[in-house]
Amino acid sequence: MAEAAIALFASLGTAAASAGTAVASAGTALATGIGSSVAGLASAGSTALSILQGAATAASVASTLVGGLGQAAEAETNAKLAQLQGNADVLASKQKALDIQRDLLVKTGAARVAFAGSGLDISSASAIEGDLKDQAAFNTSIEEENAQQAKLMAGIRARQYRNSGGLDLIGASLKAAGTGANYGIDIAKRG
Numbered sequence: 001m002a003e004a005a006i007a008l009f010a011s012l013g014t015a016a017a018s019a020g021t022a023v024a025s026a027g028t029a030l031a032t033g034i035g036s037s038v039a040g041l042a043s044a045g046s047t048a049l050s051i052l053q054g055a056a057t058a059a060s061v062a063s064t065l066v067g068g069l070g071q072a073a074e075a076e077t078n079a080k081l082a083q084l085q086g087n088a089d090v091l092a093s094k095q096k097a098l099d100i101q102r103d104l105l106v107k108t109g110a111a112r113v114a115f116a117g118s119g120l121d122i123s124s125a126s127a128i129e130g131d132l133k134d135q136a137a138f139n140t141s142i143e144e145e146n147a148q149q150a151k152l153m154a155g156i157r158a159r160q161y162r163n164s165g166g167l168d169l170i171g172a173s174l175k176a177a178g179t180g181a182n183y184g185i186d187i188a189k190r191g
Contacts, residue, residue: 050187057183061176068172075165079158086154093147097140104136 108129115125 050190053186054183057179060179064172064176064179068169068176071168071172072165075161075168079161079165082154082157082161086151086157089150089154090147093143093150097143097147100136100139100143104132107132 111125111128111132115121
């Protein structure tokens with residue numbers, strides 16, 4: 001009877017060992033399957049992350065370039081406005097010069113009338129007329145100089161705007177290139 005009990009316990013031990021081996025094999029298979037699934041999900045997640053990051057980088061590059069183009073276009077508009085303002089200043093100075101010449105004619109006529117009205121010879125007003133002409137010539141030359149200065153300053157402002165717009169566009173292009181390069185480096189680091 002003792003032998004039967006030993007045999008029973010031995011068979012139970014063998015059955016338990018076999019069951020343990022089966023459970024261990026199932027656990028290993030399960031762990032391997034889960035590990036493969038996690039690795040697959042991680043790989044899929046990495047691919048999805050790369051795609052999203054690439055899309056975000058492309059959008060950032062496009063946004064930077066569009067911003068640079070916008071700044072360049074604004075600078076060109078400002079340059080054209082500066083030139084228009086310079087042209088308007090030139091026209092205003094020319095108008096003032098014409099007004100000075102008209103004023104000279106009015107003053108010369110008034111001087112002649114005054115001399116004629118007082119009974120003096122009109123030719124005796126030549127000294128006053130000469131004075132009026134000299135003053136008008138001086139004032140006209142100042143207005144002509146103002147016109148040239150306005151035109152020159154408008155040209156300088158226009159060049160400054162264009163240079164600024166060009167530099168903004170170059171800066172935006174370099175920033176966009178840097179963003180794209182950073183994305184490439186990040187992808188290369190991930191392998």
